Amino acid sequence: MGILEVRDVNKSFGGLKALNKVELDVEEGSVHAIIGPNGAGKSTFLNCLVGLLIPDSGSVNFNGNSLLGIKPHEINQAGVSRVFQTPEIFSDLSLLDNVVIPTLASRDGAFKLNGWKRADQDSEIIVRAEHMLEDVGLIDKRNMHAGSLSRGDKRRLELAMCLVQNPKLLLLDEPTAGMSRADTNNTIDLLKRIGERGITKVIIEHDMHVVFSLADKVSVMAQGTVIAEGSPEGIKGDPRVQEAYLGGAHL
Amino acid sequence: MITATPRKDLLLMGIFTLAVLTMPIWLAPIGASYPDLLQRFAIFGIFAIGFNILFGLTGYLSFGHAAFLGVGSYTAVWSFKLLSMSVVPAVIFGVITSGLFAVVIGYISLRRSGIYFSILTLAFAQMSYNLAYSVLTPITNGETGLQLSLNDPRALDSLVGVTPTSGIPPTNFFGIEMSGYSGFYFCAILMIIGFYISMRIFRSPFGMMLRAVKSNSNRMSYTGLNMRPYTLTAFVISGMYAGLAGSLMAVTDPLAGAERMQWTASGEVVLMTILGGVGTLIGPVIGAGVIKYFENIFSAINENVLHGIFDFLPEILQDGAVAVLSLFVGEGWHLTLGMLFMLIVVFLPGGMVEGFTRIYSRIRNKNNKNNGEAGSVGSAEVQPGE
Numbered sequence: 261m262g263i264l265e266v267r268d269v270n271k272s273f274g275g276l277k278a279l280n281k282v283e284l285d286v287e288e289g290s291v292h293a294i295i296g297p298n299g300a301g302k303s304t305f306l307n308c309l310v311g312l313l314i315p316d317s318g319s320v321n322f323n324g325n326s327l328l329g330i331k332p333h334e335i336n337q338a339g340v341s342r343v344f345q346t347p348e349i350f351s352d353l354s355l356l357d358n359v360v361i362p363t364l365a366s367r368d369g370a371f372k373l374n375g376w377k378r379a380d381q382d383s384e385i386i387v388r389a390e391h392m393l394e395d396v397g398l399i400d401k402r403n404m405h406a407g408s409l410s411r412g413d414k415r416r417l418e419l420a421m422c423l424v425q426n427p428k429l430l431l432l433d434e435p436t437a438g439m440s441r442a443d444t445n446n447t448i449d450l451l452k453r454i455g456e457r458g459i460t461k462v463i464i465e466h467d468m469h470v471v472f473s474l475a476d477k478v479s480v481m482a483q484g485t486v487i488a489e490g491s492p493e494g495i496k497g498d499p500r501v502q503e504a505y506l507g508g509a510h511l
Numbered sequence: 512m513i514t515a516t517p518r519k520d521l522l523l524m525g526i527f528t529l530a531v532l533t534m535p536i537w538l539a540p541i542g543a544s545y546p547d548l549l550q551r552f553a554i555f556g557i558f559a560i561g562f563n564i565l566f567g568l569t570g571y572l573s574f575g576h577a578a579f580l581g582v583g584s585y586t587a588v589w590s591f592k593l594l595s596m597s598v599v600p601a602v603i604f605g606v607i608t609s610g611l612f613a614v615v616i617g618y619i620s621l622r623r624s625g626i627y628f629s630i631l632t633l634a635f636a637q638m639s640y641n642l643a644y645s646v647l648t649p650i651t652n653g654e655t656g657l658q659l660s661l662n663d664p665r666a667l668d669s670l671v672g673v674t675p676t677s678g679i680p681p682t683n684f685f686g687i688e689m690s691g692y693s694g695f696y697f698c699a700i701l702m703i704i705g706f707y708i709s710m711r712i713f714r715s716p717f718g719m720m721l722r723a724v725k726s727n728s729n730r731m732s733y734t735g736l737n738m739r740p741y742t743l744t745a746f747v748i749s750g751m752y753a754g755l756a757g758s759l760m761a762v763t764d765p766l767a768g769a770e771r772m773q774w775t776a777s778g779e780v781v782l783m784t785i786l787g788g789v790g791t792l793i794g795p796v797i798g799a800g801v802i803k804y805f806e807n808i809f810s811a812i813n814e815n816v817l818h819g820i821f822d823f824l825p826e827i828l829q830d831g832a833v834a835v836l837s838l839f840v841g842e843g844w845h846l847t848l849g850m851l852f853m854l855i856v857v858f859l860p861g862g863m864v865e866g867f868t869r870i871y872s873r874i875r876n877k878n879n880k881n882n883g884e885a886g887s888v889g890s891a892e893v894q895p896g897e
């Protein structure tokens with residue numbers, strides 16, 4: 261059964277049709293990659309899934325429930341986490357706090373008036389957060405300001421912030437952009453490992469090495485529409501895809 | 512790096528308590544140990560501590576907190592008039608009433624953020640100020656201000672058979688008159704409690720969420736947190752602190768006037784917080800102290816006093832020095848304060864607390880070097896404790 265079912269989603273910005281009848285089915289537990297040239301509408305599509313944008317028409321169902329018209333925090337509490345194209349982290353806080361906050365959110369819900377306990381004495385939360393930082397290789401920097409991290413490290417931190425919530429569906433917008441080859445490979449390994457936990461992933465990626473190492477299925481977007489869909493191998497040879505990528509220079 | 516631990520916090524709390532309670536002693540050499548000024552240190556300390564919970568943690572800059580100060584004062588005076596000269600109901604009702612006001616004003620103002628939030632709170636406060644002068648005169652007694660009178664009902668007092676023998680009875684805490692040093696100690700103990708509560712909030716998961724609002728409200732929503740109830744709770748708590756401060760003004764001097772709600776009073780607490788250190792625990796208290804000290808001491812210095820100080824100089828130099836310095840004292844104390852404020856904002860955006868932290872880490876670095884250790888005070892490290 262599809263954990264995410266998107267039907268006929270349209271979104272215009274003024275005269276620009278950013279999304280045109282987008283359809284997408286994501287299988288539970290799979291890794292679904294979305295590729296496509298710059299400006300194809302990939303990020304706009306993710307924005308429509310997490311409540312950042314409201315589509316002009318169409319439907320988005322997650323586990324059988326519509327995600328349209330509910331608030332971003334409710335979508336997250338339902339089990340959808342997102343890594344943004346430009347990392348969204350708490351820059352003024354320490355790395356540990358950055359991970360503690362989503363951990364608290366997943367345990368205590370959208371609001372809890374917890375003003376008398378010490379956050380640093382909540383060992384259950386701290387242990388979970390520290391394990392997560394260890395997993396992404398940032399544990400040594402746990403007391404640093406998140407704002408002082410390199411771009412690649414910020415991405416890994418944001419990934420940790422999402423993963424620590426154990427989401428059912430993880431949306432990744434170019435999680436390896438700005439990373440060195442070595443860091444990219446580390447991230448691929450990490451994403452493979454969490455694949456074993458059964459987290460469904462939708463991943464937008466320009467780096468074909470990442471796509472082919474991870475994806476079970478690939479959708480190709482161009483000019484706001486899904487123009488092709490299939491297995492990574494099938495997509496490679498598809499002439500429409502090569503055309504969208506200007507003669508397949510990227511493939 | 513300075514990390515907050517329960518032990519260090521206990522130490523900080525101990526030092527703070529001791530310092531506050533001994534203020535009459537150690538402030539004597541700088542001429543600031545008279546009860547009237549000490550009371551104001553404590554009252555504005557409370558106001559600033561509460562303001563900092565909103566502004567320092569969430570970054571929402573309210574320009575209307577004086578409204579809650581006024582509400583607290585009016586409520587307390589009404590409690591003296593209708594119920595009892597005991598300060599206990601006055602303070603309790605002052606805090607509750609301003610809390611209720613804060614729920615309404617906060618609920619509406621927090622629909623916007625940034626400058627629009629500030630303008631909304633300012634508008635509400637100015638509206639309250641003008642209403643207190645006009646339509647609400649039956650409650651506020653307009654320009655004259657709300658005062659006690661001999662024939663006030665004081666229902667609780669007369670119920671237990673306390674009737675004034677001569678004149679209006681003084682405000683009291685279980686019989687202890689709330690003037691002079693006892694008034695100061697009452698305010699001081701409430702400030703210490705207020706400081707402790709603020710410290711608990713700073714260290715709690717709730718406080719962490721408030722910092723998350725300030726740092727990145729987008730990430731906060733996509734992390735599954737509902738920002739609105741967090742900011743509203745912070746707003747109401749800080750409104751209640753302001754109400755407490757307002758009712759304490761009435762406790763030490765039982766009258767209430769609308770000028771307490773003026774935007775200048777709202778601006779003053781912003782200055783106090785920034786001067787001391789936004790988002791630090793102790794900064795707002797220091798800022799409140801410095802501003803009240805300047806207001807009272809510097810404004811009292813006049814040319815005669817200056818002539819006295821520079822008596823040792825030849826007459827021409829003496830006149831020159833007095834002419835220059837008199838710009839900065841007396842009526843001109845605002846100039847001194849303004850310059851101090853600009854210097855702090857430009858060179859120490861973290862306020863006076865940042866200054867102290869810098870000096871501290873410089874000394875520590877030097878010591879570390881002397882001991883041959885690697886002096887590692889990374890500037891990138893977080894320093895939540897202060």
Ligand SMILES: Nc1ncnc2c1ncn2[C@@H]1O[C@H](COP(=O)(O)OP(=O)(O)OP(=O)(O)O)[C@@H](O)[C@H]1O
Pocket residue numbers: 273276278296297298299300301302303304305345
């Ligand atoms: N908020 C907005 N207002 C107006 N136009 C927008 C907005 N967001 C995106 N667009 C436009 O919509 C189109 C799709 O943008 P989008 O960011 O979704 O592309 P993308 O596929 O993610 O590209 P990239 O690979 O560069 O990230 C672009 O032409 C972009 O300029």
Ligand SMILES: [Mg+2]
Pocket residue numbers: 302303304345433
């Ligand atoms: Mg994009």
